[in-house]
Amino acid sequence: MKLKIISLFVVLCGSLSLWAQGQITVSGTVIEASTGDPAIGVTVLEQGTNNGTVTDLDGNYTLPGVASNATLVFSYIGMNTVEEPVNGRTTINVTLSEDVQALEEVVVIGYGTARRIDLTGSIGSVSEDIIARQPALNPLQSVQGKVSGVNIINNDAPGSTPTVVIRGLGTALGGREPLYIVYGFPVTDIRNISASDIVSMDILKDAASASIYGVRAANGVVLITTKKGQAGAPRVGVESYVGVKNILNRVQMANPEQYIEYYNQNQETLANPITLQPASSQPYRTDWYDELISAGLVTNNLVSVTGGSEAVRYYVSYNYYDEDGLLNDQNYRRSTIRNNNEYSFFDNRLRLNQTLNVSYSSEVKKPYGAFNEAYRQSPLVPVRYNNDRWGRPFVNTTTGIVNFEGAPGDVIGSLNSIGNPVHNVARTNETESVLTLQGGFEAEFQITDFLKVNSRVGGTKYQRKNRQFVDIRDNWLSTDPVRTLQEFEQLKEANPTTTTYAINSLRLNDSETFRWTWEGFATFNKSFDRHNLEAVAGLSREKYGVGVTSTLTGYEVPRSSQYWNLSMVSGDYETEVAQFGYTPTAIASYFGRFQYNYDHKYYLSAVLRRDGASTFKQNEDYWGTFPSIGLGWTLTQEEFMRDVDFLDHLKLKGTWGMLGNHNVPLNISQVITDPGSATMNYVFGADQNLVYGATFGTPAMDLSWEVTREWGVGIDYTLLDQRLSGSLDYYNKTNTNAILLVNPVLNSTFEREFYDHGAKVVNQGIEFSIGWSDRFANGLSYEIGANYSYNKNQVLEVEDTYNGAIGGSLADGQISKRLQEGQPLYAWWMLEA
Known part of the structure; x- marks a missing residue:
């Protein structure tokens, strides 16, 4: 468990200001349109300046130093903002009306938006206000504890992305991660997105809501909306925070006295026991966690600029993130530039949106297996011996002293087979850098008031460079503290071309990953009296995969990381080169959604998606069709509920949907070979040379989609003048055709593990959320909330063989x-x- 103490140091917002020559004092009263009562705590601000005030308990305000030609802005949460030109007036009274859009929250549902009260599915949301109140190192951390049914599992590695599990795990090989959609485009890594750039995160939890995204949505969908440009003078924002992370509750480890007691008790059951001497006689006492772990410093800084006109709006931000890990010398750094632009033409009938995100990260990696070694290693083993050599679990079985030394004739054995965790961290010299380019372009044309068409194209490219430096000589010396450099040099001289005795090695691994997406869809939205219709129809094409991966290994390079390239290789060792590529995966899709409600009382929602994936190209039918349906009934719209004054909104809903999953290993449709067998030899080439490592494995099975079927029912409610709200949902999600990696029943030299459909997995659970929001007479507002989730995961059926x-x-x-x-x-x- 980590302790994170995050302090917000600075939040600065600047704006360009225009000042008039004459200044006056303006006063007045602000009232609420719905009740006629005074509006308390309303912000009154001279536009473009920091000159402002708030209304008092009677709704009155007085604002001196106002330019006679200025504009006053009246704003309050849940109310429509009013801009009132001064025009030399000294008294200005204003009436504020309720912001219907704020009261009836709008959420992103995929290829569109909807009012939350009109939903039939289950969608969890995290707003910009919540994200801003809880500074997060990763955007997903803002979701933790905020959305029922969503489990966030943090990773201790610096810069890592938490694992997200939505409504339980239903697949063995298809991964756990949901589909991430940012600004309308799918992405595989959201580490390069700053939480400060995000407006909202909407999570499609059920199959009916997620089915619009088809085979990519089997584990749920996370829709991330980033900030857009705001018309007006340029506004500059600066955010900075710093935090420290550490382990709050460490595992209570045995001290030397306890360890010796337990060890000796265990030895009593053996035929030839080894009895350790008391702790007072042992030369070393080690607390491995103290030696291994140090507090990690975390800093995050962001600068943003937004502005523009009604025709052109822009948002630009730069983010620098730096995090130290808990292991010594572990570090992650990232720089990100984001640019979102919007262009409007023909009275906003044509809109063009452009997004670009460029990120560069560098990481010093360390082995997290060191934590397991620290948990298991004896406190009697030293980090280093007195001769400054790395400690090892040697024990003098003759004397019972944990050391590698002894008198002539003493027997030196092993206390255990566990490594030295501090040495393993110190000897791991690995760096990795990733350059990420993400961009997209979207055009939207409003043909009529009720019909519009969209087309978007986007792509992502990752360039990854990994460097691993191995000090071969140091590793050779560390295995036995009595070994000497002279012995190593003698072995090196006797074996001039054997890499076992090279001083060091350098391995370079470079890879490129790409993804591009095109989508086109039309949206129809129209009301006929009390009948409200919305329909979406479209198609998409997607291709992604690893382009080229190359691995090069050279020997005897300078130790400093600035010289870690193959041009610095020396000695008589041959550089090893390996290069390969993958066939990309392609998806073709057609989709449609129909939504209807009568007087916002009775709801019907239906989705149909058809996907074809090259993952199953060896299957005769690699297309899948995935439907869903949702029903809803708003009881508070009925006449018999009109007299229930305390109940603002009560809705019953039910859904059923089906999803496919293609997120399975790329090689499931390929014949497996064994590249590591030195016992099986085959003849290849014109020279008929014997080549090992070509043993064919089990032929690929006739595999198809993993299929998820989910049904659920729920209640949404709002009470007491919209101050109390929440939901209650039950779901039952069944995954059939789960793909397993299994071993043959009668294994032979020619057969290895293979993939097959072998199980049915069900997840069923309950989700409950409740929240209260209100404000005091002085204008201070507050919110409190809680949620509860229960999930039961069970394997219903397994093939007898497996x-x-x-x-x-x-x-x-x-x-x-x-x-x-x-x-x-x-x-x-x-x-x-």
Whole structure:
């Protein structure tokens, strides 16, 4: 568990100001249109300046120093903002009306928006206000604890993206991550998006809501809306915060006295026990967590500029993020530039939107397996011996002293087979840099008041460079503290071309990943008396994959990272080169959505999507059709509910939907080969040379989609003048055709593991949320809320061949997980303590 203390140091907002020559004092009263009561706490601001005030308990205000030709802006949460020109007046009274859009929240639903009260599906949202109140290092951290049914699992690695699980895990190989849509375009990595650039995050949790995105949405959809340009004079914003992270509750480890007691007790059961001497006789006492862990400093800085006219609006931001890890010398740095522009033509009938995000990150990686080693290593083993060599779990079995030294004739053995975690961190010299380019362009044309068409194209390219430096000589010396440099040099001289005795090695791995998307769709939206219709129809094309990956290994380069390139290779060792590429995955899709409501009382929503994915190109039918339907009934619109004064909104809803999942390993449709077999040889080439490592595995099975079917029912409610609101939902989600990686029943030299449909997994649960918002007489407002989620995951059916299959591992090869009918998917399998 980490302790994060985040302090907001600075929030600066600047604006250009125009000043008039004459200044006057303006006063007046602000009232609420719906009640006629005084509007308390309304902000009154001279536009373009910092000159402002708020209304008092009677709704009155007085604002001196106002330019006679200025404009006053009256604003309050939940009310429509009013701009009133002064024109030399000293008394200005204003009436504020309720902002219907604010009261009836609008959410993004995919290829459009909808009022929350009109939804039949289950969508969770996190607004800009919540994100701003809780500075987050990663945008997903703003969701934690805010949306029921969404589980955020943080990762301790600096700069890492938390794992998001929506309504349980239903697939073994299809991944857990939802589909991320940013500014209308799919992305695979959201680490390069600053939380300060986000306006809202809407999470499509159920199949009926997510089915508009088809095969990519089996694990849910997260729709991220980023900030757009605001018309007006340029406004500059600056944000900066700093935090420290550390482990709050460390594992309570055994001290030397306790360890020796437990160890000796265990040895009593053995035929040839080794008895350790008391702790007072042992030369070393080590707290591995103290030696391994240090507090990590986190800083995040952002500068943004927005402005423009009604025809052209822009938003530009620069973000620099720096995070130190808990392990020594671990670090992650990222610089991001975002630009969103909007252009309007022909009285806003034609709109063009452009987005661009450029991110560069650099990371110093360290092995997180060191935490497991620190948990298991003995406190009697030193970090370093007195001769400054790295500590190892040697024990003098003759004397019972944990050390590598002893008198002639003493037997030196091993206390355990666990490594030195501090050494493993120190000897891991790995850096990785990633350049990410994300961009998109969208055109929207409003043909009539009720019909518009959209076309968008976007792409993402990742360039990844990984560098791994291995100090071979240091590793050779560390395995035995009595080894010497002279011995190493003698072995090196005797084996001049054997890389085992090279001083060091450098491995370079470069790869490129790309994704491009095109979508075109039309939207019809019209009301006929009490009948409200919306229909969307479109098609999309997507292609993505790893372009080229190359791996090069050279030997004997300078130790400093600035020289980590193959031009610095020396010695007589041959540079090893490997290069390969992947066939990209392509998806073609057609989709449509129909939404109807009668007088906002009775609701019908239907979606149909048809997807074709090259992942299953060897299957005769690699197309899938995925429908969904939703129904809703607003009881508070009925006459028999009109006299229930305390109830503002009550809606019953139910949904059913079906999704496909193509997020499975790329090689499921390929024949598997064994590149590591030195026992099987085949003849290749004109020279008929024997080549090893070409053993064919099991042929690919006839695989198809993983299919998710989900149904659910729920209630949405608002009470007590919209101060109390919430929802209650039940869902049942079943994944059939789950793809498993399994081993043949009768394994042979020629057969390896293969993929097959082998299980049915069900997730069912309840989600409940409740919130209260209100304001005091002095204008101070507040919000409190809570949510509860329960999920039960269970494997319903498993093919007899695979039932009871085991896998996973803990230390020393212990099996840890099992696929068992009636148990959760890959449940822990071990003895009960």
